Amino acid sequence: MQNGWAIDIDRDDITKAALIEEAHASLAPGQVRVAIDLYAMTANNVTYAVFGKPSGLFGNDQGYWDFFAERDAPGRLPVWGFATVTESAAKGIAAGDRFYGYYPMASHAVLTPDKAGPSGFTDITPRRTALPPVYNQYQRLEALPDYRAGHHDYWPIFRPLFLTGWLIADQFDDEGDYGVDQILIASASSKTAIGLAYSLARRGGERPQTIGLTSRPHVADLAAQGIYDRVIAYEEVMTLPASISAALVDMAGNGAVTRMVHSHFGNNLKASIIVGKSHWDAQADNAGLPGPERLGFFAPGRVQKRIGDWGGGAFAQKMGEAWLGFMDVAPRLARPDTRAGGAAALDAYREMLSGAADPKTGLLIAP
Known part of the structure; x- marks a missing residue:
């Protein structure tokens, strides 16, 4: 079998990444090997890299580097996408089976399925069992009730990010919108932010006004999409009436913007929620901030809460209905940009890390 490729990243310096050739080791009983067919590279993946080591911001159980690499090895960045089984030594899974889920930035992956069935399986590779369970679920393509062939490329681009945005909107609804009249969403052109603004707009009844904060060159295009009630440049925050209660949802972790809003x-300012750190090289500048304590939003925790509240079936139904509604507008929000091979994958990672990626595109890698 021809060797595969993978991208190794320095756990302490995420700018240091290398494309390596990787030989295919023999499978142990119970394992499967998958060829990764398609995955997306988004700002969310930069957040995974920044928070690759367990930290207290979102809870000590993140450990994103640990999903696909041992502690003494370089990090393997998790990505969302589709894969096809090429070899199986596991019951209930055969070569040719296709799954949506969490994979390494690589051409192939070895997984250890448990409870394989018509809907999918859970990976129980030992280093993963202590990590958030939502990341260890793999779903059969044909068993996804809200999958549509015409939406295929948008699943890796938007699905995990839309889910996060939808969950943040749900938290606002659950918390009575923290009693605010306006919600400021920083890095408003990001796909998670768009998912949040879309989900808030779909709510019935009275709700806070959504104000997207973005860099000046993106204001006109973002406003034209009609997702936000209003879009302004970061430097215009000071023109907003400070007497009107507000919440901040921070997708990027830019300390200067955070300090300006606070x-x-x-x-x-009644709530300040940190979602991501795509501005990984910006100073946090959180010391002595006026206003509320900053709170981290951790999507897996919210998923577990709502599954506990509603049950797994009801959660999936609500999520699926919201997703299919969003897919009516997603194609006009971002166009897929598919690139092939390991070298292109490394370039895409570096492009996303630099902040140069066009928010109106969805970067896809076909290994």
């Missing part, structure tokens, strides 16, 4: 609204 300083402007002071005690009228």
Whole structure:
């Protein structure tokens, strides 16, 4: 069998990444090997890299580097996408079976399925069992009730990010919108932010106004999409009435923007929620911030809460209905940009890390 490729990343310096050739080791009983067919590279993956080591921001159980690499090995960045089984030594799974889920930035992966059935399986590779369970679920393509062939490329691009945005909107609804009249969403052109704004707009009844914060060159295009009630440039935050209660949802982790919002609204800022760190090289600048304590949003925790509240079936139904509604507008929000091979994958990672990626595209890698 021809060797595969993978991208190794320095756990302490995420700018250091290398494309390596990887030989296919023999499978142990109970394992499967998959060829990764298609995955997306988004700002969310940069957040995975920044928080690759367990930390206290979202809870000590992240450990994104540990999904696909041992502790003493370089990090393997997790990505979302589709894969096809090429070899199986596991019951209930055969070569040719296709799954949607969490994979390494590589051409192939070895997984250890448990409870394989018509809907999919759970990976029980030992290093993964202590990590958030939502990341260890693999779903058969033909068993996904809200999968449509015409949406295929948009699943890796939007699905995990839309889910996060939808969950944040659900938290706002659950918390009575923290009593605010406006929600400021930083890095508003990001796909998670768009998912949040879309989900808030779909709510019935009264809701806070959504204000997208973005860099000035993106204001006009983002406003034209009609996802936000209003879109402004970061430097225009100070023109917003500070007397109107507000919440901040921060997708990017840019300390200067955070400080500006907190300083402007002071005690009228009722909630400040950190979602991502795509501006990984920006100073946090959190010391002595006026206003509320910053809270981390951890999507797997929210998923587990809602499954506990509603049951797994009801959660999946609500999520699926929201996703299919979003897919009516997603094609006009981002166009897929598919690139092939390991060298292109490394270039795409570096492009996303640099912040140069066009928010109106969805970067896809076909290994």
